[in-house]
Amino acid sequence: MTALAERDSAPPAPEPPAGPGLHRPVRVRPALAGLLIATAVLYLWGLSASGWANAFYSAAAQAGGENWTAWFFGSSDAANSITVDKTPAALWVMGLCVRLFGLSSWSVLVPQALMGVGSVWALFATVRRVSGPAAGLLAGAVFALTPVAALMFRFNNPDALLVLLLVLGAYCVVRSLEQASPKWIALTGVAVGFGFLAKMLQAFLVLPAFGIAYLVAAPTSVRKRLLHLLGALGALVVSAGWYLAVVELWPASSRPFIGGSQSNSILELTLGYNGVGRITGDEVGSLGGAQSSGSWARLLGSEMAGGIAWLLPAAALAIGALVWLTWRAPRTDRTRAATIVWGGWLAVTGGVFSFMSGIIHPYYTLALAPAVAALAGTGAVRLWRARSHPIASGLLSSGVVLTALTAYLLLTRDSTWLPWLKYVVLLSGLAAGVLIVVSDRLPRAGARGVAVVALVATLAGTGAYTVATAATPHSGAIPSAGPGSGGFGGFGGRGGPRNGGGMRGGxxxxxxxxxxxxxxxxxxxxxxxxxxxxxxxxxxxxxxxxxxxxxxxxxxxxxxxxxxxxxxxxxxxxxxxxxxxxxxxxxxxxxxxxxxxxxxxxxxxxxxxxxxxxxxxxxxxxxxx
Structure with a gap:
């Protein structure tokens, strides 16, 4: 009896890593191509309906397309009176497109859509190297069908470039873990450093996860691991710091004023308004002031839930499942390392978003989408392969049911939009949850049918909401995901108050x-x-x-x-x-x-x-x- 109990509680033996020597099956290539084409259609179709989207950044792209000084500093106008309140990496891309193709909605918005396709591809490649192509495809599909992703990859805020660079940073971490490569871990620092040039200190929220994963799992001595991380830190400082140094040393009389600062200093902008102030709420010049203390429930609240919450509980469950699956694996196990990368990314970024007291908007949650998708894809595939173990099948069944229940609750918030969908999602999720428990005893065709039902249950709600988001034009400073949620610039309804400029209207x-x-x-x-x-x-x-x-x-x-x-x-x-x-x-x-x-x-x-x-x-x- 004791031996039987130990067998039922112990995780199944770890799978061999899907390293670079394991080539992709030929059938994966058309599946990947189909995923990327579908993503491109989703993010590009009817893109010009949003007009200038965020006119704040569109005007800066216009300025950068006309004047090189404005392009370099991210000026709001070609005469260089003041910059936007961010470092300008995303504007560099848009400004070059405007210079090449002329000013239009397409030249401003298409770069972000292509960054979205690139992010899906990079996430697939990252997950595949550890968990195989099936997990990579599932992760890519979950990411593409996250509503906040469809929102922001069809918009012209800096978040699109930030997320692309952070996913590339995760890919470099995974590559570095294969042979304890100082080159690849240094490239991680480069990717995150340029992510800083897109949206400043938010890019650094992934660093604890990346660093701990390498320190724990890189197949070399502790001394070399620390030296490699020190080199990566140097690459990060150079990649992020060169621009700060240039702007600080540039004579203030011959450059625009640094927007978002009170002293014409990009260091003040970095550490104050866009730095510590976002955490504490002490943002000098902000129109709102500090918010009340947050909680983990913020990500599941009314403002943020529609964009990111669909598979968020399942991703949290996947972290525990992957830890259990790799509990007896060696130190260098890459699945456990990947769990540290994605789980740490989700925990740190999600924790900061949940508890920060400064300015935060629902679309910030795009930064959580790659981690949620990677954990969902990796956890689902690993548990499905181990479903003959009762704990594995129970965890997988719980994840599907939990996701269906989450979708049901989210869909009930709007009783007029596809009112039947919530029942389809809930019933299919419950059915899939029951069938998963016995799926290892079914013939192969039956097991595949169960997998299809489970996919429908987990992706139908988020997928429909994503398509509705993509079909809705968005404009203003604060876009939001969902059917008919076109976004707004202020704090009222769609479009906000429009009075023609100046200060009337507050x-x-x-x-x-x-x-x-x-x-x-x-x-x-x-x-x-x-x-x-x-x-x-x-x-x-x-x-x-x-x-x-x-x-x-x-x-x-x-x-x-x-x-x-x-x-x-x-x-x-x-x-x-x-x-x-x-x-x-x-x-x-x-x-x-x-x-x-x-x-x-x-x-x-x-x-x-x-x-x-x-x-x-x-x-x-x-x-x-």
Missing amino acids: VGSLLTGTTPGAEMIALLQADAENHTWVAATVGSNPAASYQLASGFPVMALGGFNGTDPSPTPAQFQQYVASGRIHYFIGEPTQITSTGGSDAAEEIARWVAATFTPTTVDGVTVYDLT
Whole structure:
């Protein structure tokens, strides 16, 4: 009896690693091609319906396509008044596309869609090297069918490039573990370093998982493992730090103001507004202020759940299952190492997102999607192969049922959208959960049928939600996943308040754009060549709308939030006196922020007191000449 109990509780013997010597079966190639083609169609079809998507970044891409200085620094306008509030790697890609193909919705958005296809391919390659092609294909499919992935790979925020580079970093970790390669672990540092240039310190959240996996599982001595990690750290510092050094050493008088900072410093932006401030909520210049303390339930809450929660509980279950499956494996076991990579990625990034008190938006959860997909794909395939063991079949059955129940709960939140789908998902999940327990006793055809039912149960909900997300145009600063969730710029409903720029409308008007009328466009374009900026207005989003519509630089007073000290009132008055700014758009009002500059408010009040207002297309305009 004791021997029987030990047999039932012990994990099955580990499978041999699917190393580089095990070639892909020929049948995997068409399956991979089909996955990538389907992903490309999903991310590219009807892409231009979103227009400029996030006009804030589209205007910066427009500027970079016209002026190399604006391209290098990530300026909001070609005259280089102020930069966006991020490092500009994603803008480098978009700016080059604009320069090559001209400014259009396609030239701005297609790079992100292609990054999505590349991310699916890279995730497949990473998972396949450890767990085989079946796990790689399943992971790639789960990733492609994650709603937040369809949202952000069809949008022009920096998250697309960030995730592609982080998945490539995971691939390099997996390669480095095969032979304790210092070259591949150094390339991991390079990938994450360039990820920093896409979205700053968020890229570093994967580093604990990557480092621990190499330290634990690399097949060499502890001394060499530490030296290799030190080399990777050096590669990371060089890849991420060269740009910071160049910008800090560049004379401030000959470059744009660093948006998002109060002292014109990219180090302040990195460590403050986009760094520690995101954790503590102490973000100088923010419009919101610190949020209440979070919890793990945040990822399952109403704002974030629709984008990422579909297989999140199953991924957490997969971590425990993979630890059990590899419990008796040697130190260098690559499945356990991969579990550290993906599980650590999910735990650290998910933990920070759950408990941070600063600015966070639902689309940030794209950074969790590769880990969720990799864990789901790897765990499902490993447990399916070991399903003759009662614990393995029980874990797999629990994962399918848990995923179906999660999808059911998510689908019940919208009773009008495909109301029948939640019942199909729940019933098929329950049926698959029962059949999995006895699937090892069925003939091969029957077992395959069970696998198909299980796939339908786990992917139907997230897949339908993903297709609905891709079919919905998205615009503004804060897009969200789901049917009809077009996103918004402020805190209201879809589209947010649209008032034509300036500060009227408060916070919402700063976070959304507008659609300038024909009369306004004609006004801005007339005599435009004789001015450096055809207009100035408070906030980058309103400025971006006028700049994209007119084709000429518009100065964004105060940057994204309207709270950066750029330009100062004295500088603005000097620009006006020299005829460099033609119009001011908008009316003065108060901006409530956490310690930001009030220079933009002061400028708006000075304009209103000094110049005569007129109304164009319902918008207040001051002729500064």
